[in-house]
Amino acid sequence: MTSHLKYTIPLAVLLTGVAYPILNRVHFYQILALIVIAFTATLPWDSHLIKTGVWTYPSEVVIGPKWLGIPYEELFFFIIQTYITSLIYILFNQPLLHAQYLKSQRNAPTWINLTKLGGGLILAGLSALGGYLAFGIAGEFTYLGLILVWACPFALITWILAGKFIISLPWMCTVLPVLLPTTYLWLVDELALGRGTWSIESGTKLGRCLFGVLEIEEATFFLVTNMLIVFGLATFDQYLAVIYSFPHLFPEVPQAPSPLMLLQGRFKGTSSYDMERIRGIKEAVIRLKAKSRSFYFASSVFTGRLRIDLVLLYSFCRMADDLIDDATTHEEMMTWVTKLYRFLDFYYDRDATAGETTRRKKVNQLEVDKFIVTEFPPSAKSALKLLPTDILPGHPLYLLIDGFKMDAQFRTEKNTTDRFPIKEEKDLIQYSLCVAGTIGELCVSLIVYHFGSSCSPVALNAMLDASRQMGIALQYVNIARDIQVDAKIGRVYLPMSWLKEVDLTPEKIIQDPLCPETFMFRERLLDEAFRLWTYARPLMNGLPDGGRGPMVVAVENYMEIGRILRENPRRVRTVGKATVPVSRRAWVTIKALISA
Numbered sequence: 001m002t003s004h005l006k007y008t009i010p011l012a013v014l015l016t017g018v019a020y021p022i023l024n025r026v027h028f029y030q031i032l033a034l035i036v037i038a039f040t041a042t043l044p045w046d047s048h049l050i051k052t053g054v055w056t057y058p059s060e061v062v063i064g065p066k067w068l069g070i071p072y073e074e075l076f077f078f079i080i081q082t083y084i085t086s087l088i089y090i091l092f093n094q095p096l097l098h099a100q101y102l103k104s105q106r107n108a109p110t111w112i113n114l115t116k117l118g119g120g121l122i123l124a125g126l127s128a129l130g131g132y133l134a135f136g137i138a139g140e141f142t143y144l145g146l147i148l149v150w151a152c153p154f155a156l157i158t159w160i161l162a163g164k165f166i167i168s169l170p171w172m173c174t175v176l177p178v179l180l181p182t183t184y185l186w187l188v189d190e191l192a193l194g195r196g197t198w199s200i201e202s203g204t205k206l207g208r209c210l211f212g213v214l215e216i217e218e219a220t221f222f223l224v225t226n227m228l229i230v231f232g233l234a235t236f237d238q239y240l241a242v243i244y245s246f247p248h249l250f251p252e253v254p255q256a257p258s259p260l261m262l263l264q265g266r267f268k269g270t271s272s273y274d275m276e277r278i279r280g281i282k283e284a285v286i287r288l289k290a291k292s293r294s295f296y297f298a299s300s301v302f303t304g305r306l307r308i309d310l311v312l313l314y315s316f317c318r319m320a321d322d323l324i325d326d327a328t329t330h331e332e333m334m335t336w337v338t339k340l341y342r343f344l345d346f347y348y349d350r351d352a353t354a355g356e357t358t359r360r361k362k363v364n365q366l367e368v369d370k371f372i373v374t375e376f377p378p379s380a381k382s383a384l385k386l387l388p389t390d391i392l393p394g395h396p397l398y399l400l401i402d403g404f405k406m407d408a409q410f411r412t413e414k415n416t417t418d419r420f421p422i423k424e425e426k427d428l429i430q431y432s433l434c435v436a437g438t439i440g441e442l443c444v445s446l447i448v449y450h451f452g453s454s455c456s457p458v459a460l461n462a463m464l465d466a467s468r469q470m471g472i473a474l475q476y477v478n479i480a481r482d483i484q485v486d487a488k489i490g491r492v493y494l495p496m497s498w499l500k501e502v503d504l505t506p507e508k509i510i511q512d513p514l515c516p517e518t519f520m521f522r523e524r525l526l527d528e529a530f531r532l533w534t535y536a537r538p539l540m541n542g543l544p545d546g547g548r549g550p551m552v553v554a555v556e557n558y559m560e561i562g563r564i565l566r567e568n569p570r571r572v573r574t575v576g577k578a579t580v581p582v583s584r585r586a587w588v589t590i591k592a593l594i595s596a
């Protein structure tokens with residue numbers, strides 16, 4: 001027991017503390033299921049080892065009761081090892097959106113098929129070799145044989161079920177969660193064996209050590225059991241990814257899918273997978289990773305289908321914003337604006353004067369697809385096709401395009417004051433409401449759809465209002481950070497009325513974006529942003545479980561940009577350099593998850 005108190009329990013406690021902020025109900029069930037499987041699979045095997053005298057425990061070292069001849073300390077080891085390795089796997093895998101790795105399920109590249117075949121043959125071969133060593137040759141090969149013949153068939157089953165998925169995952173997410181706990185347990189075992197906690201009887205072992213007094217058999221045992229745990233967790237993740245990725249196969253997904261649903265995920269043939277959707281999800285993740293450090297980082301704490309829908313929403317917003325930003329003339333910008341409105345018209349009926357939008361009952365998807373292919377560049381296709389219009393309200397989407405239309409005004413050829421649409425503070429509020437308040441509303445709609453069936457209409461309205469204000473706050477931070485960058489492309493979002501107060505004009509800001517007044521206006525924008533944040537932040541506590549913590553992370557990571565700007569009043573954005581360092585983001589994330 002002392003080795004547990006000294007080595008395994010402290011590590012488990014430490015890992016629990018580190019992983020606690022991201023752990024959710026699904027992780028809990030995953031770990032529990034793995035522990036039950038590991039325990040039941042190891043129990044008869046271990047008991048056999050002890051009965052046949054392969055393993056002994058010196059009575060002066062092992063105290064307390066036994067079950068089926070196995071000391072409680074050893075039984076506890078099955079649990080704690082599974083727990084430790086599972087937490088390490090979860091920590092490495094949380095940043096990944098597993099859905100994108102389903103791409104290898106159909107028409108996988110040859111190297112994946114060959115690796116799966118090779119791995120399967122190796123595991124089958126090791127299983128057979130294990131049987132031969134344990135029961136054929138026996139003697140000093142007994143223990144090694146028993147390890148192989150017991151563990152390799154289990155590993156083979158998971159490999160058959162999820163081999164391609166496991167191979168597609170980055171090695172950091174599979175190899176490291178095997179190697180890290182294995183190395184740790186090797187070192188612990190070296191110390192425990194050295195002190196005679198347990199021992200393998202001579203005559204049933206090879207008598208060779210990997211290093212020090214760590215027997216080859218013990219080293220193999222830790223390696224293969226950690227492999228089994230990681231393969232088992234990856235198999236769960238593959239079926240969860242199927243459930244989360246395909247609304248046409250699983251229209252409703254609870255916060256924690258049931259074992260029956262997981263089984264259904266297993267038995268849905270890959271021919272029913274929508275591979276175009278998987279490619280689109282992958283493209284959306286690539287876009288998010290390339291364009292926004294804040295939201296990419298925050299996306300990793302979301303889970304399930306909500307995470308996929310948010311990434312798809314981001315991809316649509318970013319793609320639309322880029323189409324407008326990259327256009328070279330006002331006319332081109334307006335063409336994109338018109339096409340984006342027409343795209344939305346396929347799904348929604350907008351009454352612009354009443355400010356109301358209703359979802360169309362029937363959508364001719366073939367017509368939409370044709371429109372997308374003929375009117376938009378190929379890079380925009382997946383972002384348009386996968387926008388979850390069946391969940392998102394139409395009104396904020398139209399308002400978002402209204403906001404982009406205001407951006408187009410900056411490009412008007414006419415050299416008149418029309419070129420600068422932000423004349424008064426109310427224009428700045430309206431602009432920010434369009435491009436960011438809408439995003440807040442869309443995010444809340446997604447969270448409530450996925451997790452908040454019990455939300456009352458009054459509570460929902462209060463949250464929607466707060467979400468618009470929070471969006472405006474984030475947009476002010478964005479404008480404050482980018483005053484100089486925007487001025488370079490001829491955009492001045494500072495209200496002309498503010499500029500007038502100090503005898504400035506938008507043209508003068510464009511000529512000299514580093515003049516002292518811009519830093520003064522930056523402070524003013526940030527003050528307003530934090531005022532709005534102070535109002536809206538407490539209302540986020542009303543968001544449903546499952547969406548609340550991660551959304552607070554997203555908001556706080558963005559507001560942290562504002563805090564850093566306040567700490568460094570003369571700091572100017574440099575291209576390619578993160579405003580918020582990774583360590584500070586991590587700390588903000590932990591604080592946000594704990595406070596929510």
Ligand SMILES: CC(C)=CCC/C(C)=C/CC/C(C)=C/CC/C(C)=C/[C@@H]1[C@@H](COP(=O)(O)OP(=O)(O)O)[C@]1(C)CC/C=C(\C)CC/C=C(\C)CCC=C(C)C
Binds near residue numbers: 298463475
């Ligand atoms: C976690 C995750 C993937 C979230 C996705 C959020 C999302 C859909 C963002 C869309 C971003 C986007 C490209 C919008 C187009 C218009 C625009 C440029 C808006 C500015 C965003 C900055 O994005 P950008 O890619 O430029 O990021 P970088 O600065 O380059 O890092 C905005 C500043 C708007 C962002 C606004 C929000 C995310 C809304 C915030 C409000 C809530 C989340 C609601 C809170 C709820 C309550 C109840 C208060």
